Amino acid sequence: xxxxxxxxxxxxxxxxxxxxxxxxxxxxxxxxxxxxxxxxxxxxxxxxxxxxxxxxxxxxxxxxxxxxxxxxxxxxxxxxxxxxxxxxxxxxxxxxxxxxxxxxxxxxxxxxxxxxxxxxxxxxxxxxxxxxxxxxxxxxxxxxxxxxxxxxxxxxxxxxxxxxxxxxxxxxxxxxxxxxxxxxxxxxxxxxxxxxxxxxxxxxxxxxxxxxxxxxxxxxxxxxxxxxxxxxxxxxxxxxxxxxxxxxxxxxxxxxxxxxxxxxxxxxxxxxxxxxxxxxxxxxxxxxxxxxxxxxxxxxxxxxxxxxxxxxxxxxxxxxxxxxxxxxxxxxxxxxxxxxxxxxxxxxxxxxxxxxxxxxxxxxxxxxxxxxxxxxxxxxxxxxxxxxxxxxxxxxxxxxxxxxxxxxxx
Amino acid sequence: xxxxxxxxxxxxxxxxxxxxxxxxxxxxxxxxxxxxxxxxxxxxxxxxxxxxxxxxxxxxxxxxxxxxxxxxxxxxxxxxxxxxxxxxxxxxxxxxxxxxxxxxxxxxxxxxxxxxxxxxxxxxxxxxxxxxxxxxxxxxxxxxxxxxxxxxxxxxxxxxxxxxxxxxxxxxxxxxxxxxxxxxxxxxxxxxxxxxxxxxxxxxxxxxxxxxxxxxxxxxxxxxxxxxxxxxxxxxxxxxxxxxxxxxxxxxxxxxxxxxxxxxxxxxxxxxxxxxxxxxxxxxxxxxxxxxxxxxxxxxxxxxxxxxxxxxxxxxxxxxxxxxxxxxxxxxxxxxxxxxxxxxxxxxxxxxxxxxxxxxxxxxxxxxxxxxxxxxxxxxxxxxxxxxxxxxxxxxxxxxxxxxxxxxxx
Numbered sequence: 009x010x011x012x013x014x015x016x017x018x019x020x021x022x023x024x025x026x027x028x029x030x031x032x033x034x035x036x037x038x039x040x041x042x043x044x045x046x047x048x049x050x051x052x053x054x055x056x057x058x059x060x061x062x063x064x065x066x067x068x069x070x071x072x073x074x075x076x077x078x079x080x081x082x083x084x085x086x087x088x089x090x091x092x093x094x095x096x097x098x099x100x101x102x103x104x105x106x107x108x109x110x111x112x113x114x115x116x117x118x119x120x121x122x123x124x125x126x127x128x129x130x131x132x133x134x135x136x137x138x139x140x141x142x143x144x145x146x147x148x149x150x151x152x153x154x155x156x157x158x159x160x161x162x163x164x165x166x167x168x169x170x171x172x173x174x175x176x177x178x179x180x181x182x183x184x185x186x187x188x189x190x191x192x193x194x195x196x197x198x199x200x201x202x203x204x205x206x207x208x209x210x211x212x213x214x215x216x217x218x219x220x221x222x223x224x225x226x227x228x229x230x231x232x233x234x235x236x237x238x239x240x241x242x243x244x245x246x247x248x249x250x251x252x253x254x255x256x257x258x259x260x261x262x263x264x265x266x267x268x269x270x271x272x273x274x275x276x277x278x279x280x281x282x283x284x285x286x287x288x289x290x291x292x293x294x295x296x297x298x299x300x301x302x303x304x305x306x307x308x309x310x311x312x313x314x315x316x317x318x319x320x321x322x323x324x325x326x327x328x329x330x331x332x333x334x335x336x337x338x339x340x341x342x343x344x345x346x347x348x349x350x351x352x353x354x355x356x357x358x359x360x361x362x363x364x365x366x367x368x369x370x371x372x373x374x375x376x377x378x379x380x381x382x383x384x385x386x387x388x389x390x391x392x393x394x395x396x397x398x399x400x401x402x403x404x405x406x407x408x409x410x411x412x413x414x415x416x417x418x
Numbered sequence: 419x420x421x422x423x424x425x426x427x428x429x430x431x432x433x434x435x436x437x438x439x440x441x442x443x444x445x446x447x448x449x450x451x452x453x454x455x456x457x458x459x460x461x462x463x464x465x466x467x468x469x470x471x472x473x474x475x476x477x478x479x480x481x482x483x484x485x486x487x488x489x490x491x492x493x494x495x496x497x498x499x500x501x502x503x504x505x506x507x508x509x510x511x512x513x514x515x516x517x518x519x520x521x522x523x524x525x526x527x528x529x530x531x532x533x534x535x536x537x538x539x540x541x542x543x544x545x546x547x548x549x550x551x552x553x554x555x556x557x558x559x560x561x562x563x564x565x566x567x568x569x570x571x572x573x574x575x576x577x578x579x580x581x582x583x584x585x586x587x588x589x590x591x592x593x594x595x596x597x598x599x600x601x602x603x604x605x606x607x608x609x610x611x612x613x614x615x616x617x618x619x620x621x622x623x624x625x626x627x628x629x630x631x632x633x634x635x636x637x638x639x640x641x642x643x644x645x646x647x648x649x650x651x652x653x654x655x656x657x658x659x660x661x662x663x664x665x666x667x668x669x670x671x672x673x674x675x676x677x678x679x680x681x682x683x684x685x686x687x688x689x690x691x692x693x694x695x696x697x698x699x700x701x702x703x704x705x706x707x708x709x710x711x712x713x714x715x716x717x718x719x720x721x722x723x724x725x726x727x728x729x730x731x732x733x734x735x736x737x738x739x740x741x742x743x744x745x746x747x748x749x750x751x752x753x754x755x756x757x758x759x760x761x762x763x764x765x766x767x768x769x770x771x772x773x774x775x776x777x778x779x780x781x782x783x784x785x786x787x788x789x790x791x792x793x794x795x796x797x798x799x800x801x802x803x804x805x806x807x808x809x810x811x812x813x814x815x816x817x818x819x820x821x822x823x824x825x826x827x828x
Binding site: 020021022023024025026027028030031032033034035036038044045046047048049050051053056060063220221285287290291292293294295296298299300302304305308309310311312313314315316318319322323347348349360395396399 | 430431432433434435436437438440441442443444445446448454455456457458459460461463466470473630631695697700701702703704705706708709710712714715718719720721722723724725726728729732733757758759770805806809
């Protein structure tokens, strides 16, 4: 089974928008065990869309067309598919009623243009859109099939998950349910991770096991299983997940949509603890990353960015002679906790570069942590990369240390 | 003149990497007045690369192949171009010498694999790579031409700018120098901006005028001029830039690679002033955005993230009854300036949502500013969008207010 992707939009060719949709679709197809060998981008041009579709269908069993389903005259995906099928468009009254109701329920009149979105090639069928006004299209062409999905990423993703991927799997004669579990890790390299589970990767069948490198979000291990029902697929995932978790231990910080910050905030919330941050090298990134997670306001009291050395002394009261040191990180964590009246204080100080500081080379970072009345702790490390990467790695590394600390508490 | 793009790499199809290169190339081609009608992605597969190149060359005058020039056996762009040309590869001794010297100068032995990077199809010529080990390729095929450039974005961009674009312009019989100036704006909508310079856009010839929407980086107006020499091209840009700047006034915050934060830091540095930040709704983003700019450490003293209301009172000493108010923003700016011992204090407080606070709806934001001994000022606004967008817009809006204030000082 081979499914290729055609992304449509003149703005994609002009570089006004980067096409992230086809990469997302490619990842989903790979996860579902469906080959994808070619992705194309063309502009909003009927002739070129028809040519691209015909060429792709010469080799692929299915094509996903992404974009060009909007209400304006330059949206011609409907027309292109009709031409490839050799049929006319017909206005579907059921869709007219559905989209009119949608506008009415939002207290708005439907613009006449939106009627175009109710046109479907004869012999094709609409795919329902639960969050937008553009229905998708499923168009059988001989033994092959073309799916049209909206270019708006969120609408596209929902339609792919709910309709297109299950339909592709059915067509492939495969079992219809496909589920996946992503184990998110922080703390080792890709080769280190691969070595720890090499025999499981070699022996993979169903579920499959894939590595995904997510930069400053860490490395993920994704299990994907297929079965007749979701329940049966999850039953295949479960024992393999247990084995991998035993191997990887506390390198695994979360699963699926969890992030390092959401996990840390959950751990604090469960323990009824509040957090204060004192940061130097990261300049506010630690606090900023935490506030992007819903529910932060119950947990995060605030932060102090002590960027210049004398601010560390005047605001935080640091006495350590060297500000890039374990001692300074410990004092910063304690001061953050005390000044912000938090249960837990975390801190980071270091050298982003390009110059060295306190005789320490760029990439040198010290993390501090103060929990309750326990003596503050600190640990140092050396992070690779340029200024911006050092800052980002320092941020997630500090949150990971906090995660490990909180997990170790009763 | 039509130039299409072929991006090569199995990791692109699998969605492990998003192809941003072809969007960048498309933008450059558009700026140079060269059409681009189709972009493709294929995997590291010789047969499919050859097929894609042949198909693209049926209609395009030129194709840029991006990626597949590395030293490992799966990098087959060299082989694919040779096959399309109907020639063999030859090992170029001048390249062997060049790449050996490169490794020697870095104190490393050259792996044998890297010799593959010295193979060029007979009749093609290498394009020099001033920052990596992979030479590019310029391969004439009949009246057409294929360029191969590395997949590493920075190497690709340099090679496109220095070699490929000038060569394309020469082939198009166009004048060889193309220069552009980007005016970056903040503070009005795209339609507002378009209205202010509508007559200039209608009358554009050389330079051309284009709008680029850059989300939280603002809206840009890009002038692109072509001429026989860079000097003549700049002479065409200059009078048009002057007219546009007069129209747009202080909506223009910078040009080309400048960012809002680099401009603000420059203004502070020139005036010998230091900055302290007090932030609530943005949770550290204002400080974090500033530290990403080199040279921050002379200017930014630090920041205080007063996320919970009682931290605003205990750490910043805020007395305003409502913490989402002009009064609170003024007090925060003064307190930030005083506590951090800075010349200028800036502050932001507001409601990110989803719930309202102090009777104010989500998106309500107040900005404060305290310069020297002047009384602190504050201004309120309503920002659109979800939590994350409100925070991002609040961050750049605050920096823009500081820019306007600093520009107004003698």
